[in-house]
Amino acid sequence: xxxxxxxxxxxxxxxxxxxxxxxxxxxxxxxxxxxxxxxxxxxxxxxxxxxxxxxxxxxxxxxxxxxxxxxxxxxxxxxxxxxxxxxxxxxxxxxxxxxxxxxxxxxxxxxxxxxxxxxxxxxxxxxxxxxxxxxxxxxxxxxxxxxxxxxxxxxxxxxxxxxxxxxxxxxxxxxxxxxxxxxxxxxxxxxxxxxxxxxxxxxxxxxxxxxxxxxxxxxxxxxxxxxxxxxxxxxxxxxxxxxxxxxxxxxxxxxxxxxxxxxxxxxxxxxxxxxxxxxxxxxxx
Numbered sequence: 001x002x003x004x005x006x007x008x009x010x011x012x013x014x015x016x017x018x019x020x021x022x023x024x025x026x027x028x029x030x031x032x033x034x035x036x037x038x039x040x041x042x043x044x045x046x047x048x049x050x051x052x053x054x055x056x057x058x059x060x061x062x063x064x065x066x067x068x069x070x071x072x073x074x075x076x077x078x079x080x081x082x083x084x085x086x087x088x089x090x091x092x093x094x095x096x097x098x099x100x101x102x103x104x105x106x107x108x109x110x111x112x113x114x115x116x117x118x119x120x121x122x123x124x125x126x127x128x129x130x131x132x133x134x135x136x137x138x139x140x141x142x143x144x145x146x147x148x149x150x151x152x153x154x155x156x157x158x159x160x161x162x163x164x165x166x167x168x169x170x171x172x173x174x175x176x177x178x179x180x181x182x183x184x185x186x187x188x189x190x191x192x193x194x195x196x197x198x199x200x201x202x203x204x205x206x207x208x209x210x211x212x213x214x215x216x217x218x219x220x221x222x223x224x225x226x227x228x229x230x231x232x233x234x235x236x237x238x239x240x241x242x243x244x245x246x247x248x249x250x251x252x253x254x255x256x257x258x259x260x261x262x263x264x265x266x267x268x269x270x271x272x273x274x275x276x277x278x279x280x281x282x283x284x285x
Contacts, residue, residue, distance in 0.1 A: 101125035102150050102157035114242070115150065115157050126155035131165045134234065140283065142172030143227070150242040162239040168193065168227035175250055176224045182244030184217040184237050186225065191233025197223035222249060255283045 101122075102115035110116065118125070128148055135144040147164040150156040162182065166174055168191065176198075186195055188211050195215040196206035208228075209215055217223045219240075227233045253260055254276070262276045269276075 099125075099155060100158040102154040104154075115154075117157070118154070121155065126153065128153045131163070131236075134232075135165075135167045137167050137169035137172055137232070140285070141175050142169040143167065143174045143225075145174060145237075145246075147244075147246060149244070156242045158242070160240055160242055162242055162244050164237040164239070166225065166235045166237065168225070168233040168235075170227060170230050170232060172227045172233075174225040175248055176222050177246055177248040178220055178222050179239065179241075179244040179246055180220055182239035182241035183219040184223075184239055184244075185214055186217055187214040187236045187238070188212065189234040189236055191227060191231055191235075192229050193225050193227055193233050193235060195223070195225045197221045250279075250283060254280045 097117070099121050100117035103118040104115065106116060130152070131146060131148065135146055137144050143166060145164050145166045147162065149162045156162065168174070186209075188209050190211050192208065192210040194206060194208050195217070196204055197217050198204050199221060207215055225235065253265060259280070262273050265271075265276045266273050
């Protein structure tokens with residue numbers, strides 16, 4: 001919505017303030033802005049960043065509250081920011097140093113959304129060689145993902161990146177799973193794979209991609225890849241989070257601890273209790 005609005009101001013706008021101003025503390029919030037809605041041609045002028053933002057996102061009934069005390073202006077900003085996501089975005093500034101290699105020496109003593117920075121980083125904090133070699137695919141699904149996060153490359157801390165190599169045997173499946181904290185770019189290095197994701201409206205988007213092609217997988221949506229060919233396949237996945245997380249749907253339901261009750265799974269999938277037990281045993285074998 002912001003991209004459809006045009007904001008302008010003139011130098012004279014900094015020389016005058018509305019008579020309704022009651023405290024100089026509101027100065028930085030009360031520069032007159034002239035706004036044009038490119039979609040409708042509607043124009044208006046509001047004194048302050050806060051009321052303009054409220055208008056942008058449909059909170060026009062709060063406009064007048066933005067005039068007056070600094071307290072009210074801050075309250076409205078927080079209200080609008082909560083509902084539009086602006087407040088959360090403003091609380092995540094860019095990193096303030098060149099590097100911040102993760103320091104794990106504190107253990108559980110300090111909890112952060114991320115990790116503390118090492119006092120002295122080295123080149124090894126930004127290096128990893130573990131993706132150079134194929135992994136065994138002799139497992140239940142015939143596919144092995146090797147997810148590399150900040151836990152493996154400490155230099156990824158605060159950079160918002162991670163990567164994974166996925167090896168597929170012929171017929172191998174990377175089963176339905178999701179990454180709660182990241183979108184994904186899936187790039188096929190060798191072979192041919194069917195890649196798909198499912199939206200919250202249960203619509204399936206699927207594509208057969210070969211070496212040199214890629215597919216985008218949106219954040220938090222269930223997706224999977226399967227090798228329908230007769231040869232092995234290899235892919236690389238890139239994530240926009242240093243710690244994207246991964247939750248496999250079958251393992252979450254049939255391999256959790258403590259167990260999801262057998263009767264819940266039996267009723268959910270319309271199968272018998274004995275079948276539920278067999279699936280659990282198969283996944284844990």
